[in-house]
Amino acid sequence: MTKSTSLFLAAVVAVGMMSTTASADIKKGQKTYLKTCKNCHGNGTKGAAMHTQDEWDDLFANNGEKMIKAHANDKSAAYFGGETFKGDAADLRDFLHEYGNDSGNVPSCG
Numbered sequence: 800m801t802k803s804t805s806l807f808l809a810a811v812v813a814v815g816m817m818s819t820t821a822s823a824d825i826k827k828g829q830k831t832y833l834k835t836c837k838n839c840h841g842n843g844t845k846g847a848a849m850h851t852q853d854e855w856d857d858l859f860a861n862n863g864e865k866m867i868k869a870h871a872n873d874k875s876a877a878y879f880g881g882e883t884f885k886g887d888a889a890d891l892r893d894f895l896h897e898y899g900n901d902s903g904n905v906p907s908c909g
């Protein structure tokens with residue numbers, strides 16, 4: 800698959816997910832966070848509070864470019880550089896953005 804094809808597919812998937820309810824994405828993102836990030840960054844409340852909502856937007860811009868860079872020298876680099884992160888990124892962003900440290904929201908369990 801060429802790079803542009805996979806970008807196109809990612810966009811199709813992202814649009815598809817936007818048409819489901821927003822809370823479904825956030826829940827999915829929370830699950831992914833707990834599975835993937837919690838070991839290193841603590842529970843969901845702590846993880847989302849690492850950044851403001853605007854900062855999360857920035858970190859996840861350009862297919863999560865800054866997230867990938869931040870982990871480039873970490874043992875999670877394979878995850879961030881691979882297909883799994885591409886698939887998870889939209890849900891993760893929704894979860895982290897929803898509970899960013901200036902959001903006033905706190906995840907119910909995390």
Ligand code: HEC
Pocket residue numbers: 832835836837838839840849850858866869870873874875891
């Ligand atoms: C194997 C451990 C590990 C995993 C898994 C991991 N991280 Fe990180 N993360 C790090 C390290 C190490 C850094 C770079 C050092 C730092 O800034 O704390 C970092 C940096 C970051 C940063 C930027 C630096 C900062 O303080 O803002 C963010 C945001 C972040 N991680 C979020 C996540 C998210 C979200 C996930 C799950 C998708 C995740 N990390 C998974 C270890 C990990």
